[in-house]
Amino acid sequence: MGLVEAIVLAVLAASTPLLLAAAGELVVERAGVLNLGLEGMMIMGAACGFAGAYLTGSVLIGALCGVGAGVAMAAVFATLTLGLAVNQVAAGLALTILGVGLSGLIGAGFVGERITPAGHLFIPLVTDLPFVGRILFGQDAFVYLSIALVVAIWWFLYSARAGLVLRAIGDNPASAHALGYPVLKIRAAAVLFGGGCAGLGGAYLPLAYTPFFIPGMTAGRGWIALALVVFASWLPGRLVVGAYLFGAVTILQLHAQGAGFGIPSQLMSSLPYLATLIVLIVISRARASAGSAAPASLGQVFVPDR
Secondary structure, eight states, X not given: OHHHHHHXXXXXXXXXXXXXXXXXXXXHHHTTOOOTTHHHHHHHHHHXXXXXXXXXXXXXXXXXXXXXXXXXXXXXXXXXXXXXXXXXXXXXXXXXXXXXXXXXXXXXXXXXXXXXXXXXXXXXXXXXXXXXXXXXXXXXXXHHHHHHHHHHHHHHHXXXXXHHHHHHHHHXXXXXXXXXXXXXXXXXXXXXXXXXXXXXXXHHXXXXXXXXOOTXXXXXXXXXXXHHHHHTTTXXXXXXXXXXXXXXXXXXXXXXXXTTOSSOHXXXXXXXHHHHHHHHXXXXXXXXXXXXXXXXXXXXXXXXXX
16 A cells, blocks of 8 residues: 555656646647747746745745746747747747756756755645545645646636637637637737746746756656647646646656566656657547547637738
């Protein structure tokens, strides 16, 4: 039971940054924008989040710095793609390269330093319950926030009028513009929200997952988060399942290495990314016959008539 509990706790921790980043990207793509700069936003969130927490001694300020870094990167992406009508794929890839390089510069002075990680919830008697106590009532604030964020996004997209407008813009921006909705402003707001979520997901890594910063510590999680949105068919509920599934693959490959399986460690380390490719191939083949559930205008540049 102790081993199972440890594995579940590790899966929850490994899944949280994926869920935070993917939740924001889901909103962005529902608005019809494809942001491939998620990896750059996450690593910038990690660098700025750790710097903020180290300099102030506050995990909360560090998290806000991570969110701010993600929003700043998203503002650059929005300016290029929505303001200047630059190709979204090219701008996103450039943003990832920029984020990786800039985060290395910002975090260079903090490599090797450590901070006190985010505290975990503790409710007397309840948290000490066997198995379920630590899993349900002993997590850090980021874990609970990620679940609350997905629930809020689900309500926003399917119950709030603003969410319905955002989905309409993703499906048919020309019609939404004809009805008087500010397509570019709403898309820009969605991009900034997605950037903030990505920055928070990146900040989680040095603030709670591992209490130190190293260059490139996101290790491709931004790309996995992008694949996770497709895996979830742009549905918030499936996003939670997918995030924990990918987190489980990440953790199980570590336990498999520790158990001494006669498989090269490099191959085991590639399992999360291999699983991502397999899932995308299966989904692509399934949708080729059933039709895509993606927003109709995803990735397309929209220039409204002035």
